[in-house]
Amino acid sequence: MKIYTCTCGQSLFFENTRCLRCNAEVGYCPVCVGIVPLRPAGPSHYRCGNPACGALLDKCANYRDYNVCNRCVPVSEAGETPEPYCDCCRYNETIPDLSVAGNQEKWYRLEAAKRRLFYDLDLLQLPHGTVRDGFDPPLSFDFKADVIPSDDFWRTMGAEERVYTGHASGKITINIREADEVERERLRVDMGEAHRTLIGHFRHEIGHYYWEVLIKGRNDAAFAEAFGDPCSPDYATAMEEYYRNGPRPDWADRYVSAYASMHPWEDWAETFAMYLDMVSALETAVSIGFLSEPWFDANDLDGMVSRYQRLGIGLNEMSRTMGLLDMVPEIMLTPVVDKMRLVHAVCLNAPVVRVG
Ligand SMILES: [Zn+2]
Ligand SMILES: [Zn+2]
Ligand SMILES: [Zn+2]
Ligand SMILES: [Zn+2]
Known part of the structure; x- marks a missing residue:
């Protein structure tokens, strides 16, 4: 298992949902494959906070509704989420x-x-x-x-x-x-x-x-x-x-x-x-x-x-x-x-x- 790093420099761990230093919500981005800060983008979407990625994301439905997951799912640029559950919860x-x-x-x-x-x-x-x-x-x-x-x-x-x-x-x-x-x-x-x-x-x-x-x-x-x-x-x-x-x-x-x-x-x-x-x-x-x-x-x-x-x-x-x-x-x-x-x-x- 890797230890990930927030854009603020703080270590992020595989189970984290929040950065303890900058307080950003964090989650697993399936596009750049890591735990990243999530930047709100519109009412329900997020941008991956990894500057090299920036993918448009939604939280997995089990993250959004129950906080039992910390993964995200990709969203099309038209704002559609093809799959509400992440690659584990599905x-x-x-x-x-x-x-x-x-x-x-x-x-x-x-x-x-x-x-x-x-x-x-x-x-x-x-x-x-x-x-x-x-x-x-x-x-x-x-x-x-x-x-x-x-x-x-x-x-x-x-x-x-x-x-x-x-x-x-x-x-x-x-x-x-x-x-x-x-x-x-x-x-x-x-x-x-x-x-x-x-x-x-x-x-x-x-x-x-x-x-x-x-x-x-x-x-x-x-x-x-x-x-x-x-x-x-x-x-x-x-x-x-x-x-x-x-x-x-x-x-x-x-x-x-x-x-x-x-x-x-x-x-x-x-x-x-x-x-x-x-x-x-x-x-x-x-x-x-x-x-x-x-x-x-x-x-x-x-x-x-x-x-x-x-x-x-x-x-x-x-x-x-x-x-x-x-x-x-x-x-x-x-x-x-x-x-x-x-x-x-x-x-x-x-x-x-x-x-x-
Ligand atoms: Zn941080
Ligand atoms: Zn990413
Ligand atoms: Zn999930
Ligand atoms: Zn057995």
Whole structure:
């Protein structure tokens, strides 16, 4: 992630909506690709404040109406906004019920993490699109809460619905309780996880999406060779086994997490998520001057891994200095890096798809 600069000289961060020094409203300009001051232009439009750009913009409808986004959308010189939602919000199919107290704050946190996900995908130039773009499988997001009927009266009202965070055919569902920090930390401790974060959920679930886009029907043999045969045992059998007996005892020697040992598809999603963690951390480290080597090397995954591990040692010590959890808890053993080679290769060779 980059740190941007306002025209007044103040640093601007990816989530900002206002400059703390000159008080200008700020937002993400899709034309010059950065956080910029927004100069009012007429009753509802803005000009990008980057003097080299000056694009005519509108706020994304979710920025304008709910303040859960900070992106802008381009406006034609005739003043028309072809698409009211930004390139992240346009993927939403279900948003939280805003009549419930606290849900708008949860939605804000979900959108902030999702924008970081799209930043990572753009770094790697990975393709994605909606139904309207004709993309197959179309990507979409549902942010939903459990429906637990009230039973404080003599009858139960309505049906109970449990929302499972997961991916199916391009639809990523996130249970919005993951955006409640107390709940999420409790789940992290219950599950014995080193980290549990919103961006981590997005990186895992998008891994399942890219299995469908980049592996299924294209690289099945290479996948089975690196991760194992996903048909034997099948997913349902593997899941039942995992929840009955727990992770395989040798998981730490061969998998990035205990959960990855459940089935090759989960192993792929966990490995993909760690690859995005690594790419994102290296890019940030280079952007802020912590690292002088390139953050990406198409021909040298091992070099990227060793830079990430070296960075991780320093970051973990910094975290411990401040009494926080280790920032880079994973040790990337050879079997894990070998599986990551397939992630790296298919991301490099991802088809270029023009959408929109
Ligand atoms: Zn400023
Ligand atoms: Zn601009
Ligand atoms: Zn938006
Ligand atoms: Zn999964």
